[in-house]
Amino acid sequence: MSNVEEPQPPAARQLPGHIAAALAGAGGATDSAGQPWAGRSLAGDDAKIHNFEDDDGTADAGYVAAVASLREGRGGEEAVVASLATARVFIPIVAQLAEEEETAHGLHADKQADMALVTLKAADGRTALPAFTSAAALSAWHPEARPVAVYAARAALSAVAEGAELLVLDPGADVTFVVRRPGVWALAQQHGWIPSYNDDELAAEMGRAASGFAAIRRLELLPGRGVAARAADGSVVPGGGAGPELQVVLYLEDGLDAAGVQQLVAGLQAEWSRNVLFGERVDSLEIKLRRAPD
Known part of the structure; x- marks a missing residue:
């Protein structure tokens, strides 16, 4: 691999x-x-x-x-x-x-x-x-x-x-x-496992943390670019990759400058890092920024 x-x-x-x-x-x-x-x-x-x-x-x-x-x-x-x-x-x-x-x-x-x-x-x-x-x-x-x-x-x-x-x-x-x-x-631990990008409970918890930032209109959880793997024959396998496993899409309001965006993302990541559920269920993530639709 x-x-x-x-x-x-x-x-x-x-x-x-x-x-x-x-x-x-x-x-x-x-x-x-x-x-x-x-x-x-x-x-x-x-x-x-x-x-x-x-x-x-x-x-x-x-x-x-x-x-x-x-x-x-x-x-x-x-x-x-x-x-x-x-x-x-x-x-x-x-x-x-x-x-x-x-x-x-x-x-x-x-x-x-x-x-x-x-x-x-x-x-x-x-x-x-x-x-x-x-x-x-x-x-x-x-x-x-x-x-x-x-x-x-x-x-x-x-x-x-x-x-x-x-x-x-x-x-x-x-x-x-x-x-x-x-x-x-x-x-x-012989427990069931749900990928973070399909985890509704995790999405709700991360959404609650994001609600404390007025500039974030909503977020979306998607499979990260590291979820897929490649088989020996060159074909893509839609799973089994080493990560990043979770892509978080943040939809932001207009008007934030680069420094404001950086401060917002850093603050949000700090909130997530203190969350026990996030620590247990997220292996690695990438954040994508999008402008919220009018």
């Missing part, structure tokens, strides 16, 4: 408890059947994940259907995130050298290696956690990463624990879908 850079070297820190447990349940260096992970193809029988009985490593059917509906214009981003509520995903875990020793010949050899989550850096500098809907997609992206199967809600909890504001589904695949911060939080 163009707005997500290469994987970042994982920091040396303890894995979230549920990820560590899932990793331990997978057998550490081997799977629960005693077979080593090294050299696994993640195809056919190798794709079976023992933490999830009868799991063949393929993508969740509900997620696949929701993404297909989104691409065809029959469904929205909220349906894709809703499908993740019960979906299994794979988190990539990689070995990271924690300690090394010098041999008798002056060479350095691995003495101890920790396992660490892989994170990404988004174009705006934020940290993102990658997750994969299939074992094959993870293997294609990072052949040396170990797939740990968890429910997507648990992956969202891992993102929060890692300080990641974005959950990136299937980076490098045909369709990469980014769950933005409010969606990540909702998924982690």
